[in-house]
Amino acid sequence: MDESTVRGQLPEGLVVYPKDFLAFNSVFGSFRVDPINFKLPYFSKKPLEDAYDEIELFGFPLCDVFQLADDNRKGLVYSKDLREFKNKRVTRLGKLVTVKDVKTVKGQIMSFGMFLDENGDWLDTVFFRSP
Numbered sequence: 001m002d003e004s005t006v007r008g009q010l011p012e013g014l015v016v017y018p019k020d021f022l023a024f025n026s027v028f029g030s031f032r033v034d035p036i037n038f039k040l041p042y043f044s045k046k047p048l049e050d051a052y053d054e055i056e057l058f059g060f061p062l063c064d065v066f067q068l069a070d071d072n073r074k075g076l077v078y079s080k081d082l083r084e085f086k087n088k089r090v091t092r093l094g095k096l097v098t099v100k101d102v103k104t105v106k107g108q109i110m111s112f113g114m115f116l117d118e119n120g121d122w123l124d125t126v127f128f129r130s131p
Contacts, residue, residue, distance in 0.1 A: 065095050066118045079121035094123055 051061040051068055061068065077090040094115030101111050113125040 066093065069093055073118075078119055079117050079123050080119065082123075092123065093118060 047063060047067065051063050054061045054063075073093070075091050076093050077085055082090070092115070094117050097114040097116055099111055099113045101109055104110050109129045111127040111129070113127065115123045115125065117123060
């Protein structure tokens with residue numbers, strides 16, 4: 001389809017311009033602006049810096065929060081493996097979901113915490129504060 005055929009199908013007063021041409025109508029009349037071709041410089045992607053920027057802007061990172069933790073996962077125990085470590089001290093890595101503080105009958109503060117581990121499994125905790 002050539003330009004004359006297109007012009008015949010357009011409403012009167014509407015003009016077709018090539019793709020690389022910008023035209024503006026204003027109170028000062030019509031004027032033409034040629035597009036500026038430029039190339040953006042290469043921006044290196046740094047996920048950790050992006051995550052800190054997101055935390056600063058939104059209050060939370062858009063990436064997986066476990067990527068912000070140390071890469072060394074040696075010695076971590078996950079929720080599914082806890083039964084094997086009964087009465088032993090373990091190291092956990094989890095994302096805090098919620099905490100609730102309550103007073104015991106004796107007036108001491110007790111905290112319930114709920115965490116998600118890296119595999120998406122739940123971990124419920126109870127903390128007793130010493131007086």
